Amino acid sequence: MNTKEKILETALELFNKQGIDVITIRHIAKEMGISHSNIQYYFKNADDIIYTIYARHIDELNELPVFANGPAATLHTLQESITTILEHIYQYRFIYIHFVMIARRMPEIKKVYTQRFSIRRRQFLRLFENYREQGIVRTDIPEEVWESLIRSIYLIGDFWISANELTTGLKGKKAVNYYARLLGDLFYPYLTEKGKKLAAA
């Protein structure tokens, strides 16, 4: 019904399927059966659409309990949170495939990203501390290695979409589960005996 919403919906679909390097305002219009001028009425250009979609994605992520209330205390809720996040990312996968290109064209996106990372980094450090206190993870790991782990988690979180398209080629839920597990496995060698039991439970 709502033209603006339908434009965003169609754009997301086409961007995900074919990429922002191929899809123009005119393609979106043709797909919708409207004139490209009509799209221009709502969005200045394709970048404007991309930015709107990106902002929506970030808003949705920020509304997730994990980010709103801080990371989950137990290993299982953490794994569930990861899966939920990856599901959201999969829905907006074109962003991640063209992340650098988008960030180059729209510096605000880079700024927002950097801010988010520094917040999430602190959340993760707190979480690890919590896990150490609970005896779930090892206490003999240097601080810098935890820092590296966080970086690696976010690197994988941001680029598993690209890696999947390049190699594994999984679709939808299968892709999400595969990479949620990959992120889980990243954690494995940090677990104590107690942690392993809790994770297996």
Added chain:
Amino acid sequence: MNTKEKILETALELFNKQGIDVITIRHIAKEMGISHSNIQYYFKNADDIIYTIYARHIDELNELPVFANGPAATLHTLQESITTILEHIYQYRFIYIHFVMIARRMPEIKKVYTQRFSIRRRQFLRLFENYREQGIVRTDIPEEVWESLIRSIYLIGDFWISANELTTGLKGKKAVNYYARLLGDLFYPYLTEKGKKLAAA
């Protein structure tokens, strides 16, 4: 002197600096002070140039001792090999920033990539086995976790360039060292006491 070589050189420079979405044959020609028809004489189009550069990069990687003779036996030579590989990747960074886009446009690249991965995967599995026998890494890690580690290593190896541009923003050698260390740290929790001592030595 050699026009063809100079085209490849200039193209690499411009692609690295500005991205393949911005740079066309005409830009490369203008930068070189020659006509675009001249470039067309050597390369059918921009994708042809990209493919040639990609092939050269892969050839260079394959000539590295790590891949020619199999992975390094000691932890230090492994770390050195990683650094060398990342240096090569940095030189050809545009490929990694646009990896999915390039692979979509040129399916042969995807094919070559997949083949390479399956070879390297086996090399890594052998290396881990070797390390277990040497008592450098833990023997209580499930097979699937080692598999996941390999995937993670290659995911980071392929996309640290993008992550760096998005967040850390390091240049040249600094970027290489930072991410070589990140990959090294990924290994840390797998090390035995003996392994840690060898790594610190």
Added chain:
DNA sequence: TCTATTTTAGTACAAATGTACAAAAGCATC
């Protein structure tokens, strides 16, 4: 119903790009 506002469509234009082609210039060989 009339009017003003919002929404949609049509068109037109400049700039950029890929591509093709012919001519000119350079160069080596006879």
Added chain:
DNA sequence: GATGCTTTTGTACATTTGTACTAAAATAGA
């Protein structure tokens, strides 16, 4: 110096894209 091959240039054309502008259609409020 003539000949043939390689390299380089200039130009031209169709297509695509972003952008601007005007007019028509739809809608809401009086």
